[in-house]
Amino acid sequence: MTDDLETMDDKLTFERSCCPITNVLDTLGDKWTLLVIRDLVLGKRRYQELMSSPERIASNILADRLKKLEAAGLVIRQAYQQKPARYEYLLTEKGEGLRLVLGAIITWGQEHYPGTMVFPAVERR
Amino acid sequence: MTDDLETMDDKLTFERSCCPITNVLDTLGDKWTLLVIRDLVLGKRRYQELMSSPERIASNILADRLKKLEAAGLVIRQAYQQKPARYEYLLTEKGEGLRLVLGAIITWGQEHYPGTMVFPAVERR
DNA sequence: TGTTGTTACTTGCGTATCGCAAGTAATAGA
DNA sequence: TCTATTACTTGCGATACGCAAGTAACAACA
Numbered sequence: 235m236t237d238d239l240e241t242m243d244d245k246l247t248f249e250r251s252c253c254p255i256t257n258v259l260d261t262l263g264d265k266w267t268l269l270v271i272r273d274l275v276l277g278k279r280r281y282q283e284l285m286s287s288p289e290r291i292a293s294n295i296l297a298d299r300l301k302k303l304e305a306a307g308l309v310i311r312q313a314y315q316q317k318p319a320r321y322e323y324l325l326t327e328k329g330e331g332l333r334l335v336l337g338a339i340i341t342w343g344q345e346h347y348p349g350t351m352v353f354p355a356v357e358r359r
Numbered sequence: 360m361t362d363d364l365e366t367m368d369d370k371l372t373f374e375r376s377c378c379p380i381t382n383v384l385d386t387l388g389d390k391w392t393l394l395v396i397r398d399l400v401l402g403k404r405r406y407q408e409l410m411s412s413p414e415r416i417a418s419n420i421l422a423d424r425l426k427k428l429e430a431a432g433l434v435i436r437q438a439y440q441q442k443p444a445r446y447e448y449l450l451t452e453k454g455e456g457l458r459l460v461l462g463a464i465i466t467w468g469q470e471h472y473p474g475t476m477v478f479p480a481v482e483r484r
Numbered sequence: 485t486g487t488t489g490t491t492a493c494t495t496g497c498g499t500a501t502c503g504c505a506a507g508t509a510a511t512a513g514a
Numbered sequence: 515t516c517t518a519t520t521a522c523t524t525g526c527g528a529t530a531c532g533c534a535a536g537t538a539a540c541a542a543c544a
Contacts, residue, residue, distance in 0.1 A: 248474075248475070250413070250414045251412075251413040252474060252475050252476055253394075253397070253413075253414075253475060253476075253477065253478060254464070254465050254468030254469050254475035254476070254477065255393060255394065255397050255461060255465060255468060255477075256394060256414055257468055257472040257475055258464050258467065258468045258472070259390050259393060259394065260390070263389060263393070264388060264389065264390070264501095265384050265385070265388040265389070265502095268380060268384060268388070269378075269380065269381060272378070272380050280520080280521090281520070281521050281522070282519085282520065282521080285521095287376075288375070288376040288377075288378075289375045289376050289378075289381055290375075291503095292502080292503045292504065292505095293503095293522070293523085294502090294503075294504095294522085294523070294524080295502070295503070296522090297521080297522060297523075317510085317511070318509085318510045318511045318512085318520075318521090319510080319511095319521090320520065320521075321521075321522095328471055331467050331470065331471070332467060334463050334466070334467065335460070335463045335464055336380060337463070338459050338460045338462070338463035338464075339379070339380055339460055340379050340380060341459070342456050342457060342459065342460055343379025343380060343382055343383045346453055346456070347379055347382040347383070349373075349377060350373070350377050350378060350379035350381075350382055351377055351379070352378065352379065353378060389530095390531095405491080405492090406491070406492050406493070407490085407491065407492080410492095416532095417531080417532045417533065417534095418492085418494085419493085419494070419495085419531090419532075419533090420531070420532070422492080422493060422494075442539085442540070443490095443491075443492090443538085443540040443541085444492090444539080444540095445490095445491060445492075446491095446492070446493095
């Protein structure tokens with residue numbers, strides 16, 4: 235039998251360490267990225283929708299995060315119309331997998347930050 | 360019937376929003392804080408132990424994060440000897456609750472970052 | 485008595501990132 | 515022609531990060 239796990243010695247070089255938590259933090263570890271994921275999970279898709287959340291993300295930060303999330307394979311950017319070209323953002327399967335992480339955070343958060351509450355999903359016909 | 364949830368209008372003022380995820384990110388949302396929590400969960404207690412992780416945290420960053428974690432009630436600092444005074448850090452119950460969040464992150468991380476692996480707990484007699 | 489070692493930090497300082505405000509490109513519609 | 519909308523980008527001052535070095539309070543030698 236030969237190797238496995240990504241054809242061996244393939245992606246076994248890590249920025250900080252081989253710890254899964256560390257590697258997750260290297261892509262999601264800041265004050266905004268996970269909030270963008272949250273909004274996408276809630277059904278938001280367009281730039282202005284993502285801009286409209288109560289945390290008031292700056293537009294350059296949002297653009298930067300979307301670019302990084304796309305590069306990380308968590309999000310795909312696709313045009314929903316031409317003339318003028320307009321784009322929307324969708325979670326990939328990998329990105330969808332973060333629902334469980336968000337769920338754990340919400341559970342802990344609701345328990346320790348009284349008064350917090352999750353936002354409703356956006357209605358989309 | 361009167362109010363509830365922290366005697367109303369008590370702690371219902373949030374930095375960015377009333378979303379639990381947002382409030383969790385306001386205390387844990389950076390590249391280092393959750394790694395300190397991880398180390399404490401693994402059984403590390405002392406400054407030099409926390410310094411010794413492979414991610415090589417800078418000492419000023421570690422001191423800052425421990426201070427903030429203590430202020431947030433996730434960690435307690437206690438002396439384990441006098442003359443000279445030496446301190447160790449322990450997770451509070453609130454901090455221990457983050458094991459589930461770390462678990463979710465590890466599960467997702469191991470699935471999407473091939474080659475990553477969790478560190479063994481430190482042996483402590 | 486002097487020197488080295490350990491632990492738990494703090495301080496300086498250059499660099500990187502953040503975030504507010506404003507600007508831009510490509511249209512649609514009045 | 516003028517105003518709106520959408521999806522961004524650019525400038526720039528402020529904040530945060532991180533490397534290196536320094537400090538305080540001892541213990542243990544030699």
